[in-house]
Amino acid sequence: MKVLLLGSNGMLAQDLARFFSKEELTTWDIADLDITNENEVKNKINRLDPKLILNASGYTNVDQAETDKEYAFAVNDQAVGYLVQIAQQLSAILVHISTDYVFGQNSAKGYREDDQLTTALNVYGASKRAGELKILRADNLKYYLVRTSWLFGPSTDHQHPNFVNTIIKLAKQHPQIKIVNDQHGKPTYTFDLAERIKYLVDQKMPSGIYHCVNEPACTWYEFAKEIVKLSRLTTKVTPCSSQEFPRPAIRPDYSILINTKLPLLSNWRLALKKYLNVKS
Numbered sequence: 001m002k003v004l005l006l007g008s009n010g011m012l013a014q015d016l017a018r019f020f021s022k023e024e025l026t027t028w029d030i031a032d033l034d035i036t037n038e039n040e041v042k043n044k045i046n047r048l049d050p051k052l053i054l055n056a057s058g059y060t061n062v063d064q065a066e067t068d069k070e071y072a073f074a075v076n077d078q079a080v081g082y083l084v085q086i087a088q089q090l091s092a093i094l095v096h097i098s099t100d101y102v103f104g105q106n107s108a109k110g111y112r113e114d115d116q117l118t119t120a121l122n123v124y125g126a127s128k129r130a131g132e133l134k135i136l137r138a139d140n141l142k143y144y145l146v147r148t149s150w151l152f153g154p155s156t157d158h159q160h161p162n163f164v165n166t167i168i169k170l171a172k173q174h175p176q177i178k179i180v181n182d183q184h185g186k187p188t189y190t191f192d193l194a195e196r197i198k199y200l201v202d203q204k205m206p207s208g209i210y211h212c213v214n215e216p217a218c219t220w221y222e223f224a225k226e227i228v229k230l231s232r233l234t235t236k237v238t239p240c241s242s243q244e245f246p247r248p249a250i251r252p253d254y255s256i257l258i259n260t261k262l263p264l265l266s267n268w269r270l271a272l273k274k275y276l277n278v279k280s
């Protein structure tokens, strides 16, 4: 099958490329195709004529989006509209990745795939929700809208440090680190997520929204403690509140995705172990 992977230098995309390597795979990042350029999107993708478009690109800097709203929406919303149109025209399947931050309600119970959304708490979440709506309102589109959260995976540290690498770096530099203990989510390994996305396509699952996350929920503090422990570092990890670390974008206290449609992914502790072994 002819497959196009967009955002190919990104963290998730690097693992998607592994799982789709046996297909006739074309990988493009922004230097090959800027997805905000409507004409280029339509012309280049039309010429390639893929049967599957994996959109792993995105404006992913949550804090920067607060002051870069127009461009965040251009990438996460308008560009998704262009991809929808070309996918419809070519009868290609569109796989699009979204986020727990589309939910604004802050419910401790967590969110199922079909739960109603209220306004997102930050610009990034709002831009991703607007992109989701481009897909959900499209006619005759075969799609998988995959929501995930707290990704860790292959390093792209030159631009987007991932949480695991950041904690290891900080723990090597300081005898004690403080990590927020009042935000709850599900850390997710890009390798596990990419495997499930391949499964969705291979199994020809129905179009729809899917939640794909490692289990169970934890706080950033619990995640950081495990990273330090598995890295065999002696740094003391201390819990603190979000108020102690104010950031430009508001994060929800709870953004727990509940997966009711796919085989569950493994415990994030196992996934983290796998990731750290891969790295060393």
Ligand SMILES: NC(=O)c1ccc[n+]([C@@H]2O[C@H](COP(=O)([O-])OP(=O)(O)OC[C@H]3O[C@@H](n4cnc5c(N)ncnc54)[C@H](OP(=O)(O)O)[C@@H]3O)[C@@H](O)[C@H]2O)c1
Pocket: 006, 007, 008, 009, 010, 011, 012, 013, 029, 030, 031, 033, 034, 035, 036, 055, 056, 057, 058, 059, 060, 075, 097, 098, 099, 100, 128, 148, 149, 150, 151, 152, 156, 159, 160
């Ligand atoms: N990271 C997370 O914790 C997380 C959580 C939930 C959902 N997601 C979603 O999952 C997807 C993948 O996330 P990720 O963390 O793997 O992303 P990432 O590492 O930031 O990679 C995104 C890629 O998209 C590229 N890109 C940005 N603007 C583009 C444009 N206009 N045209 C073409 N490519 C462009 C980026 O290039 P540059 O590096 O040059 O900008 C980068 O290579 C995104 O849709 C994200 O919203 C991520």
